[in-house]
Amino acid sequence: MRIIHSLACLVLTFISFNPCKAEQAQTILNSLSIDQILQKIYEWGNGAQGFQEGQIQISGPIVVAGVLCFIASSISSAGGIGGGGLFLPILTIVAGLDLKTASSLSAFMVTGGSIANVLCNLCATSPKFGGKSLIDYDIALLSEPCMLLGVSVGVICNLVFPEWLITMLFAVFLTWSTSKTCNSGVLFWKIESEERRKNDGFEGLEKGLLEDGSSEEREERVQVNNEKAGMKSIEEQVMVPEENIRMRIPWLKLVVLLLVWLSFFSLYLLRGNKYGQSIIPMEPCGVGYWILSSAQVPLALFFTAWIVYRKESHQDQNLMQEDPCLSSNGPSNKLIFPMMALLAGILGGVFGIGGGMLISPLLLHVGIAPEVTAATCSFMVFFSSTMSALQYLLLGMDHIETALILALICFVASLIGLLVVQRAIQSYGRPSLIVFSVSIVMTLSIVLMTSFGVIRTWKDYTSGRYMGFKLPC
DSSP states (O other): OHHHHHHHHHHHHHHTTSGGGHHHHHHHHHHTOHHHHHHHHHHHHHTOSOOOOSOOOOOHHHHHHHHHHHHHHHHHHHTTOOOHHHHHHIIIIISOOOHHHHHHHHHHHHHHHHHHHHHHHSSOBOGGGTTOBSSOHHHHHHHHHHHHHHHHHHHHHHHHSOHHHHHHHHHHHHHHHHHHHHHHHHHHHHHHHHHHHHHHHHHHHHHHHHHHSOHHHHHHHHHHHHHHHHHHHHHHHHHOOGGGTGGGSOHHHHHHHHHHHHHHHHHHHHHOOTTSOOSSOOOTTSHHHHHHHHTHHHHHHHHHHHHHHHHHHOOOTTTSOOOTTTOSSSHHHHHHHHHHHHHHHHHHHHHTSOSHHHHHHHHHHTTOOHHHHHHHHHHHHHHHHHHHHHHHHHTTOSOHHHHHHHHHHHHHHHHHHHHHHHHHHHHHOOTHHHHHHHHHHHHHHHHHHHHHHHHHHHHHHHHTOOOSOOOOO
16 A cells, blocks of 8 residues: 555655645645545445535546546557446545446446447458458357346346455456466567568568579569569458448348347346336335346347357348358357357456456457457447446436546547557557557556455454355345
């Protein structure tokens, strides 16, 4: 905790260079004292704070939290993940908000960032993938129903599991996942370096032959190079037909995804949340509550089975275009993405973060390209985050103006992050930068959330609170 306090003092020293900001800096420093930080962390874990009814006032801690969220969103957007694992600690610890308010604001912030990602990737194509869209709609179709189901199951497990078990599972799984992601990034980096080395070596050898050979050989080499350049230009024109970009958007797949989204959203809206908010009179954890919750299982199985069946039968080519990752024979190859999405959703619900941070390493591990992984994850995060944000909005959340402002901040930050990373990839030919950005976000999340979980567990132990399994209601 000395490190945290020292960093806070360093930031505030910079702010206090302006004499007129000295009083504000002192206010921020007082709000970030060690005792209050520990208390905020404890309240974050146990939901001890009441819901703030008044408007959130613009203050030093709010401004600092906004700046940190801007940086977190720009880094997260590069990897196609939501960033909820960073937003919640920032809003609760730095801004001093209660868990319920921070969760609602975080949902809008993730939505703002995901909208920027989807707008940038929806029509984006790459010659590397034959001019196809970077978003793999097949993976999104197979994954989204099971991911939404997994989140609901994970939320129930979060209510049942003790704090120490959640912290231990989070630390173990995310450490393993971060290690795999870093290894994937290093592997992609080596492959890229080897390709660059071969290209540079070939160009150097070709240049040497042109300089050292006879006049006839030089003429032959020049003719070969001209033919290669012509072939390359023809290939690029064939691979990236810009006039047909709109025709490549699979509207039927988008309709199916929207149908999945509406089905789960309707169930969530009828069931209500754990605070008893619902559009119809519904007793929290009553018979109706559990019937609607259980209805998600057959709904997810129905959509997944129907999509797999359509893929196998090939009756509708517009629903499932041929994809190398999904074209292998055998049900296990087709069900690997729903199983990964279910696992990511369950763990995301248990840990209280989005599934994008968890499914992205899994997609990289099975060999999906970094650009496709980032675009596809951001596309799936868009559906899950908009569902959460609309639930908060329709069930009567406060601080709507603040939520929209933070969503706009994350929208701008995500655009900046995407532009910077795309420019870097074009300049250096390093798509592995996407993998490393995911690793950075995951590492920060491990440090923040694991540290906070340890502190909450220690306070529960010293205060004599019950630390065993609990009932979900």
